[in-house]
Amino acid sequence: MTTDCEPMGKKILRSVFKQSWYGFTALLFPRICLICERRIDGGDNPVCPQCWNGLRRLSPEIIHSKQPENGSLDTIYPVFEFNDAVQTIIHGLKYSGFKSLGIKLGRLMTSFIPADFFCADTVLIPIPLHPIKFRERGYNQSSLLARGIAEKTGLVVREDILHRVKNTVTQTHLDAQERLLNMERAFAISRRGDYASLSSIVLVDDVFTTGATIGTAAAALKATGVAAVRGLTAAAPM
Ligand SMILES: [Zn+2]
Numbered sequence: 001m002t003t004d005c006e007p008m009g010k011k012i013l014r015s016v017f018k019q020s021w022y023g024f025t026a027l028l029f030p031r032i033c034l035i036c037e038r039r040i041d042g043g044d045n046p047v048c049p050q051c052w053n054g055l056r057r058l059s060p061e062i063i064h065s066k067q068p069e070n071g072s073l074d075t076i077y078p079v080f081e082f083n084d085a086v087q088t089i090i091h092g093l094k095y096s097g098f099k100s101l102g103i104k105l106g107r108l109m110t111s112f113i114p115a116d117f118f119c120a121d122t123v124l125i126p127i128p129l130h131p132i133k134f135r136e137r138g139y140n141q142s143s144l145l146a147r148g149i150a151e152k153t154g155l156v157v158r159e160d161i162l163h164r165v166k167n168t169v170t171q172t173h174l175d176a177q178e179r180l181l182n183m184e185r186a187f188a189i190s191r192r193g194d195y196a197s198l199s200s201i202v203l204v205d206d207v208f209t210t211g212a213t214i215g216t217a218a219a220a221l222k223a224t225g226v227a228a229v230r231g232l233t234a235a236a237p238m
Pocket residue numbers: 033034035036037038047048049050051052
């Protein structure tokens with residue numbers, strides 16, 4: 001019998017290898033910050049404290065300008081300016097296997113989110129990857145952000161409700177209309193569960209650009225009767 005899925009042992013081995021590689025090379029070579037290329041002493045994080053501290057928060061005016069005027073997403077809160085430093089962190093998180101960047105970024109985001117953004121019963125839902133992309137990457141970068149936020153807030157992360165059922169193409173070179181088309185029917189809701197009892201959902205993603213991804217996910221959740229769906233992203237372009 002043949003199977004088209006990757007054997008579990010191979011997946012675990014690859015994940016362990018990715019995680020161990022940075023630690024292994026750090027024994028041989030001094031760690032260098034991905035952003036400023038200064039030497040980093042200690043820790044398993046490939047970005048130095050100065051660079052973390054130098055991330056620029058988006059101004060209230062810019063955040064205000066990003067608010068959805070219609071659609072299913074109630075509000076959006078992007079935390080940092082999508083500049084070269086943030087781009088380097090997100091690239092390292094998504095494409096170089098630096099999972100620790102996601103948790104650290106999630107923790108840091110939490111320090112700048114207004115206290116009234118969350119309710120006591122808010123549920124965090126990371127924007128899911130399609131299973132094919134998840135298999136390639138070995139993890140979901142938005143889940144790591146959500147884990148960092150959950151660590152700081154004590155909120156619950158749910159990854160059993162929202163699913164990505166369409167393996168969408170990368171949106172980098174698409175305009176707003178093309179992004180919406182690309183995301184059409186991209187998400188589905190798990191059939192099990194009483195979702196109407198969820199009164200407050202916060203979707204977590206890495207970057208907010210046109211809102212096509214997070215808006216489409218919000219629409220899928222609102223269709224189940226959820227009252228409030230808000231979005232929280234690490235960054236947005238100015
Ligand atoms: Zn640095």
